[in-house]
Amino acid sequence: MRLIKKGFSMNMLTRVVMTVVAAATAVLATGCQQTVRGWKGDLVITPDASLRDSSGKMPPVEVDVVAINETDEMVRSYPVDNWFSGEDKQRASCAPYTKSLAFGPGAEGAVVISKSDPIWKKWEERGYKDLVVFATARSMKASPGGFDGRRKVIPLTNDKWDVGQINFEVKSSGVECPTPMKLQK
Numbered sequence: 001m002r003l004i005k006k007g008f009s010m011n012m013l014t015r016v017v018m019t020v021v022a023a024a025t026a027v028l029a030t031g032c033q034q035t036v037r038g039w040k041g042d043l044v045i046t047p048d049a050s051l052r053d054s055s056g057k058m059p060p061v062e063v064d065v066v067a068i069n070e071t072d073e074m075v076r077s078y079p080v081d082n083w084f085s086g087e088d089k090q091r092a093s094c095a096p097y098t099k100s101l102a103f104g105p106g107a108e109g110a111v112v113i114s115k116s117d118p119i120w121k122k123w124e125e126r127g128y129k130d131l132v133v134f135a136t137a138r139s140m141k142a143s144p145g146g147f148d149g150r151r152k153v154i155p156l157t158n159d160k161w162d163v164g165q166i167n168f169e170v171k172s173s174g175v176e177c178p179t180p181m182k183l184q185k
Contacts, residue, residue, distance in 0.1 A: 038124060046169045050139070061102070130154065
C-alpha cells in the first residue's frame with residue numbers, strides 16, 4: 001500500500017504484475033515445447049508369409065529404405081515399378097542414402113536396421129524428416145486407383161514416435177507399419 005501513496009496507482013501496479021505474469025508464462029511455455037528433430041531407433045523389416053508362392057517358397061523380395069528431407073518430395077510419391085526397373089535414375093541418385101535389403105530362399109527372417117547402422121549417419125547429414133520403404137516381389141502388385149501399397153511413407157520425427165523400434169511388414173498386399181505412432185495432444 002505504501003507504493004500507492006508514493007505515486008503508483010492500483011491500475012499501474014496491476015499492469016506491472018500482469019506484465020511479469022505474461023513474461024513468466026511465455027518463458028515457461030517456450031521451455032516446455034518439444035524440439036522436433038529426427039527420430040532414431042531400430043527399424044525392423046519382416047517379410048510376411050503371404051509373399052510365399054503355392055509351394056511355400058519365399059520368392060526374391062527387394063526392399064529399399066530411404067530417409068528423405070523436404071527437398072526429396074519426388075521420392076515420396078515415386079512410382080514403385082520405375083524405382084525397381086533396373087536402370088532408374090531416381091533410385092541411382094538416392095543410392096548413397098538408401099539401405100537395400102533382399103529376402104528370398106535362405107533369407108526369410110526379419111532384418112534389423114539398428115540405430116547404430118552407418119546409414120543413420122548419412123540420413124542425419126541430409127536432415128531426414130520422413131522414411132520411404134519401397135518393396136517389390138512377383139507376388140506384389142500395384143493397387144488400382146493410384147495408391148501403391150508397395151511404397152510406405154511415414155514421418156520420422158521424435159514428435160511422432162515414442163518407441164525405440166518401428167516395425168514394417170512386407171506383405172503381398174504391400175508394406176505395412178503396425179507400430180502405433182504417438183498420440184497427438
